[in-house]
Amino acid sequence: MDMTDYMQTIGRQARTASRAMARADSATRNRALLLIADAIERDAAQLVEANARDLDAARANGLAPALLDRLALSDKAIATMIDGLRQIVALPDPIGEISNMKFRPSGIQVGQMRVPLGVIGIIYEARPNVTVDAAGLCIKSGNAAILRGGSEAIHCNRALAALVAEGLRAASLPEQGVQVVETTDRAAVGALITMPEYVDVIVPRGGKGLIARLMEEATVPMIKHLDGICHVYIDAKADIAKALPIAMNAKTHRYGTCNTMETLLVARAIAPAVLPQLAALYATKEVELRADPEALAILQGYPHLAPASEEDWSTEYLAPILAVKIVAGIDEAIEHINRYSSKHTEAIVTEDYTDAMRFLREVDSASVMVNASTRFADGFEYGLGAEIGISNDKLHARGPVGLEGLTSLKYIVFGHGEIRT
Amino acid sequence: MDMTDYMQTIGRQARTASRAMARADSATRNRALLLIADAIERDAAQLVEANARDLDAARANGLAPALLDRLALSDKAIATMIDGLRQIVALPDPIGEISNMKFRPSGIQVGQMRVPLGVIGIIYEARPNVTVDAAGLCIKSGNAAILRGGSEAIHCNRALAALVAEGLRAASLPEQGVQVVETTDRAAVGALITMPEYVDVIVPRGGKGLIARLMEEATVPMIKHLDGICHVYIDAKADIAKALPIAMNAKTHRYGTCNTMETLLVARAIAPAVLPQLAALYATKEVELRADPEALAILQGYPHLAPASEEDWSTEYLAPILAVKIVAGIDEAIEHINRYSSKHTEAIVTEDYTDAMRFLREVDSASVMVNASTRFADGFEYGLGAEIGISNDKLHARGPVGLEGLTSLKYIVFGHGEIRT
Numbered sequence: 001m002d003m004t005d006y007m008q009t010i011g012r013q014a015r016t017a018s019r020a021m022a023r024a025d026s027a028t029r030n031r032a033l034l035l036i037a038d039a040i041e042r043d044a045a046q047l048v049e050a051n052a053r054d055l056d057a058a059r060a061n062g063l064a065p066a067l068l069d070r071l072a073l074s075d076k077a078i079a080t081m082i083d084g085l086r087q088i089v090a091l092p093d094p095i096g097e098i099s100n101m102k103f104r105p106s107g108i109q110v111g112q113m114r115v116p117l118g119v120i121g122i123i124y125e126a127r128p129n130v131t132v133d134a135a136g137l138c139i140k141s142g143n144a145a146i147l148r149g150g151s152e153a154i155h156c157n158r159a160l161a162a163l164v165a166e167g168l169r170a171a172s173l174p175e176q177g178v179q180v181v182e183t184t185d186r187a188a189v190g191a192l193i194t195m196p197e198y199v200d201v202i203v204p205r206g207g208k209g210l211i212a213r214l215m216e217e218a219t220v221p222m223i224k225h226l227d228g229i230c231h232v233y234i235d236a237k238a239d240i241a242k243a244l245p246i247a248m249n250a251k252t253h254r255y256g257t258c259n260t261m262e263t264l265l266v267a268r269a270i271a272p273a274v275l276p277q278l279a280a281l282y283a284t285k286e287v288e289l290r291a292d293p294e295a296l297a298i299l300q301g302y303p304h305l306a307p308a309s310e311e312d313w314s315t316e317y318l319a320p321i322l323a324v325k326i327v328a329g330i331d332e333a334i335e336h337i338n339r340y341s342s343k344h345t346e347a348i349v350t351e352d353y354t355d356a357m358r359f360l361r362e363v364d365s366a367s368v369m370v371n372a373s374t375r376f377a378d379g380f381e382y383g384l385g386a387e388i389g390i391s392n393d394k395l396h397a398r399g400p401v402g403l404e405g406l407t408s409l410k411y412i413v414f415g416h417g418e419i420r421t
Numbered sequence: 422m423d424m425t426d427y428m429q430t431i432g433r434q435a436r437t438a439s440r441a442m443a444r445a446d447s448a449t450r451n452r453a454l455l456l457i458a459d460a461i462e463r464d465a466a467q468l469v470e471a472n473a474r475d476l477d478a479a480r481a482n483g484l485a486p487a488l489l490d491r492l493a494l495s496d497k498a499i500a501t502m503i504d505g506l507r508q509i510v511a512l513p514d515p516i517g518e519i520s521n522m523k524f525r526p527s528g529i530q531v532g533q534m535r536v537p538l539g540v541i542g543i544i545y546e547a548r549p550n551v552t553v554d555a556a557g558l559c560i561k562s563g564n565a566a567i568l569r570g571g572s573e574a575i576h577c578n579r580a581l582a583a584l585v586a587e588g589l590r591a592a593s594l595p596e597q598g599v600q601v602v603e604t605t606d607r608a609a610v611g612a613l614i615t616m617p618e619y620v621d622v623i624v625p626r627g628g629k630g631l632i633a634r635l636m637e638e639a640t641v642p643m644i645k646h647l648d649g650i651c652h653v654y655i656d657a658k659a660d661i662a663k664a665l666p667i668a669m670n671a672k673t674h675r676y677g678t679c680n681t682m683e684t685l686l687v688a689r690a691i692a693p694a695v696l697p698q699l700a701a702l703y704a705t706k707e708v709e710l711r712a713d714p715e716a717l718a719i720l721q722g723y724p725h726l727a728p729a730s731e732e733d734w735s736t737e738y739l740a741p742i743l744a745v746k747i748v749a750g751i752d753e754a755i756e757h758i759n760r761y762s763s764k765h766t767e768a769i770v771t772e773d774y775t776d777a778m779r780f781l782r783e784v785d786s787a788s789v790m791v792n793a794s795t796r797f798a799d800g801f802e803y804g805l806g807a808e809i810g811i812s813n814d815k816l817h818a819r820g821p822v823g824l825e826g827l828t829s830l831k832y833i834v835f836g837h838g839e840i841r842t
Binding site: 019022023096102104106108110113115117118200201221239241242245246248249250253338347360361362364365366367368369370371372373375376377381382383393394395396398399400408409410411412413414415416417418419420 | 440443444517523525527529531534536538539621622642660662663666667669670671674759768781782783785786787788789790791792793794796797798802803804814815816817819820821829830831832833834835836837838839840841842
């Protein structure tokens with residue numbers, strides 16, 4: 001099989017199917033989602049069986065335990081998938097919304113209509129739940145999808161693909177509205193990201209390495225998430241009763257997530273008061289603190305203390321390690337963040353109105369918070385109802401990306417025979 | 422001078438200046454715009470002189486008359502530039518707008534704030550007015566700009582750059598908020614479009630050839646405008662009294678613009694009634710009609726008639742030539758448009774409610790109109806107040822791009838000490 005031909009065929013089919021997906025009314029798209037959920041519920045046993053074959057092969061190939069964990073499809077994981085689909089049904093339909101219709105001096109009335117992007121390509125690791133999640137979000141938003149999951153999940157993904165196709169068909173939508181790439185050949189990814197004629201946007205879900213590699217080759221635009229080097233800045237005017245739980249939560253609630261704090265900045269004036277109390281909290285979780293010389297002096301005696309190197313300011317630890325730096329105040333904090341941050345999420349803890357407003361406006365990141373933990377940067381916590389990813393980009397979608405990120409606004413004009421003179 | 426070093430320096434300076442530009446309040450940015458307008462007014466004579474040097478060199482190099490025309494800076498063109506800046510001052514400030522702030526069950530309040538993109542790179546032909554236009558839009562939207570105009574305009578662009586810098590300085594904004602690339606070396610463009618660390622978006626303004634070339638090399642995202650293969654579809658239920666002026670205006674109002682109709686589709690049922698009348702109008706402008714066999718039969722005897730080839734359906738004539746095709750009805754019209762259109766602007770002429778709604782929803786173009794001339798697809802006609810370009814893309818900005826297209830929405834969170842549990 002020639003991989004380029006194979007992927008071109010998939011692309012062409014997706015483009016054709018995308019027209020019917022975009023035309024379908026809300027009820028039809030929701031019906032498809034419910035039918036898919038029902039089919040998964042009915043065939044749960046077969047899915048577990050297909051997953052077992054994937055797991056056996058993965059174990060034989062020596063896949064790392066963490067990856068085996070993500071690959072595994074428990075009964076509970078299947079129930080979560082089904083729930084997820086039914087929750088997507090309950091979300092409002094983003095498609096067709098008309099906004100800002102205004103009359104112009106010429107007599108025409110102009111505004112915008114929200115429409116699907118067309119064809120979404122999703123590239124992800126060997127996590128079968130993403131197959132259903134991504135299919136659900138694309139169907140809901142009237143898009144066609146091409147799903148390329150990690151090859152270790154191939155049996156399970158094939159089984160899921162059949163159930164998604166069954167649901168689409170039963171709702172009178174084209175089966176090819178969602179296509180799962182049924183090959184483990186890596187060249188398929190290379191083809192997928194270079195077919196702008198068939199694919200409108202690529203959403204990669206995976207590690208930084210995968211995404212950096214895709215960025216080099218892709219000619220299709222991407223909604224991409226690189227790393228999360230998030231900061232909390234404890235301002236001189238911070239309420240320490242808020243600063244302590246926020247700095248603790250932002251670091252230790254979960255270590256492996258992209259909205260976890262990696263660097264703590266503390267205003268010089270408040271550092272002697274706040275740092276020792278905070279250290280007592282971090283000690284309970286054995287968090288290693290990598291401190292600049294000033295913080296080092298304040299923290300001396302802390303059992304897991306090390307001096308910070310220049311590299312620490314731009315490291316995403318994803319571990320119980322925290323870089324700590326003393327800054328003169330809001331100016332130095334903003335300067336440090338805009339220099340070292342990955343532009344994901346930053347928070348200030350302060351009771352000072354002007355500092356809060358300056359931080360919100362001047363910090364150039366996708367999410368900027370006052371007196372809240374960075375851990376809130378998440379599509380569900382923001383009320384998007386669903387999340388296809390988090391974008392580090394400034395164009396199109398920035399921060400948590402929900403259904404709206406899979407849509408576009410086109411201009412519509414209601415005329416009455418107007419011509420331009 | 423090493424071109425990469427030179428451009429990296431410009432990029433670094435722009436990134437630094439962009440922070441001050443973003444921080445500046447509305448009054449400061451408007452003051453800079455007014456001061457630049459005043460400086461141009463004061464030095465109009467010197468600008469004409471610098472332009473004369475460019476024109477002499479261009480004539481000596483045998484530049485085509487149409488390009489000489491665009492390069493020329495008349496007193497009237499200078500007055501228009503000055504007016505343009507003052508009009509931009511009068512537009513509402515897009516920056517800082519906060520929208521959709523909503524409380525979430527966790528207690529945080531989440532919404533979005535409109536912020537500048539950062540650094541905008543603009544690549545354009547030898548048209549000095551674009552230098553001032555683009556600088557004005559970037560200053561108004563709180564961005565830093567790097568402007569790279571066609572080398573034939575270098576003397577005039579240098580003179581304009583000095584006046585822009587003077588205005589920025591006098592308003593206490595960094596001079597490097599707007600930098601004009603002062604070299605005619607084409608390698609500067611290659612460097613500009615491959616510095617994503619310093620440039621957030623490239624707006625190319627020029628022919629399809631320039632943009633296609635940039636697309637191949639660019640690693641910075643682009644807001645780009647390719648071609649305009651626009652359609653008017655005269656539906657079976659069209660009001661002929663509207664169809665005739667719209668089809669006439671869309672083709673003949675101006676031939677060289679991207680929103681000019683290039684293909685006319687006519688429903689079979691109305692073709693015998695509408696085409697002969699339309700031909701009588703087109704005859705007054707000697708428009709050549711390239712018709713499919715059915716239209717050919719109806720139009721026989723028209724003095725400028727030729728059979729259409731497959732290529733005609735995807736040609737942007739920019740000339741008094743029109744492709745004409747008979748279609749069965751709305752389905753075939755939509756299918757033809759979605760296949761051949763450049764996704765710029767399409768219009769339906771109809772009195773039928775369902776056909777109008779289907780056309781608006783199902784035609785996958787940046788602007789879709791009912792009963793109006795495609796010539797209205799324009800930032801000024803749409804009420805954007807200004808236009809940096811027209812985008813054929815679906816992501817970020819689609820259709821006419823005004824100040825909002827030079828901004829981004831970041832999430833902001835107002836908390837009260839909330840942590841995630």
